[in-house]
Amino acid sequence: MAAPGRTSFQKSRIKIAQIPGTRPSLQNSQLLVSTGVPSLDYLLGGGLAVGTLLLIEEDAFGNYSRVLLKYFLAEGVVSHHGLFVASVDLHPDEICQSLPAVILEEPLAQGDRNAPQFGRSCAQPQVEPPTPVQTLSTEKEEMRIAWRYQNLPKVQNALRSDTRFGHNYDFSHTMEKERLQAIPCCTFYPPDLSISSGSSTLDTSALYQPLLRAIHSCVLDGGYDGSQGQPKNVLRLGLLSLGTGLWGDGVVCSKDPSATAPLTRFLLALRAVLRSSLSVALVTVPAHLFQSAAALRRVRHLSDYVLTLQSFVGSGMDANPLYHDYHEATSTSRPLGRSESTDESSKLGPVNLGWIFLFFWTIAPGFLAM
């Protein structure tokens, strides 16, 4: 006879890796992670697929792309993913210290679980005022009628923040230091490096190669490619403002699209790293500084998702009362969902979703105070 509380029928499920903070996609068996902004996840078809690259074309002042990067990293902190932050104009530690605080739901009160459970003859113990962490310890009454429920936990675990997909954040508070310190976080800040001359074997700019090496060693050390047999985890890479002159490449300096060579080669190698490990990358490029549209097109070609941001601040659109409440618009201009195990049916046609207004003021409490 089957043990009480369990049936002998087991559905055979495909083994999908159970990594906190991820969930399988509805259309195919890809693993998705949240970008930190639930509405953006919805636009991307459920989330960002593991092993892909999200390109954000920055707005004129770079504010909102930085905000998106912070959401992305904050989501990684809350889901216990590893982080890698690289930036050349802003110190990565500054970015990490200004991550928004996560808004947690109150755990379910015990009294709420008085759902009709017919056949329950024993009385529930009296409900105390709910505390966040409270396990029912002592009551071990024999259930006479609903004995099949004997071994189930009396109170279902409240929705813990770690296992939920996509959280809300509050920019008026910063993330607690304890949370941040619990996460393996690697940073790359070029002024801290000592650039050793003669070490680059490529005739490309000096900074992308050390960055790639740093990423590669972070992936190998952290075991994100499954090589060391550690429990699987996802690495989130946040690369701020690639393609500016500060990285040593001449993309923004010339009209010739072949000047993007260092950046595109880096992106190709980055794609190789992403596809061979459990990592996700978010790269921002200052698209408004690119002098040739061909250069931008090449950079886009090597990414899996592209998001273009256009800020309304200072662009004259402020005056239009229609846009008064919104801070910016985004448009996605790339076939979505193109990565590791896409099957033919999940490919969408050419997608130019037009203008989608992101409600920054509703999803980011405290954002206006920034």
Next chain:
Amino acid sequence: MYLLVEKGTDGGFLTHHFITSYIRGGYKVCFLALTQSFGHYCSVAQKLGVSLQAARDRGQLVVFEGLVESLRIMVGTASQHEASPLYFLRNAQKGLMDLYLWVKGAMEPTNDADWKGSVLIVDDLSCFSILSVPLQAILHFVHYLRILLCVQLQGDLVMLVATADDCVDEEEEFLLKSLSHNSTVMVHVEGLSTGACKEVHGQMTVASPRKPSNVQVYQYKLLDKAIQLFPRGTSSAVL
């Protein structure tokens, strides 16, 4: 020589289709996978019923994994003087000669009549122009490949090229024009100009530059394991 052009949309399904049909047909396939990992093609081919790993093991399929090789070069695990098919990543002046020699080495020993013929499939020739290989070098490379495959080995050459909706990249346009001049069949894949639709994923034009009058236009829908082609305007959304 088949030229697959994707304009604004993702033409990767054609690559998958060609790989699986050639493997099933018993041809020896050499595949240059430059933009996606081999695992990606394997998983899609598995859905279509062909095992690329098994084909690789029995020698029917030779794959060049561009991503792995480029990472090796860029990170520097490959030593400085080691010759590599992607040497142009180190030194742009070298051109694509090394890659051609690799292909030649892979395709040559097929004079034993195990297979019906040979075919080379290149996924994303525009990857080279994105990596800023000079246009001349790419054209030379294609020319050499064409001679190797179509003339010497009597096989096929399938290349995928990507263009953009708006003609911003002049080099890409030149590349496309020169390639279409030499190709036997051109398959042009683009999205619908009216926007995305659930029933029709795009439009496909099959043309042969040698016979300009024989142009066929279809619209297609991608199903789980097949591509459904139908004449324009007869999709199930309309009928």
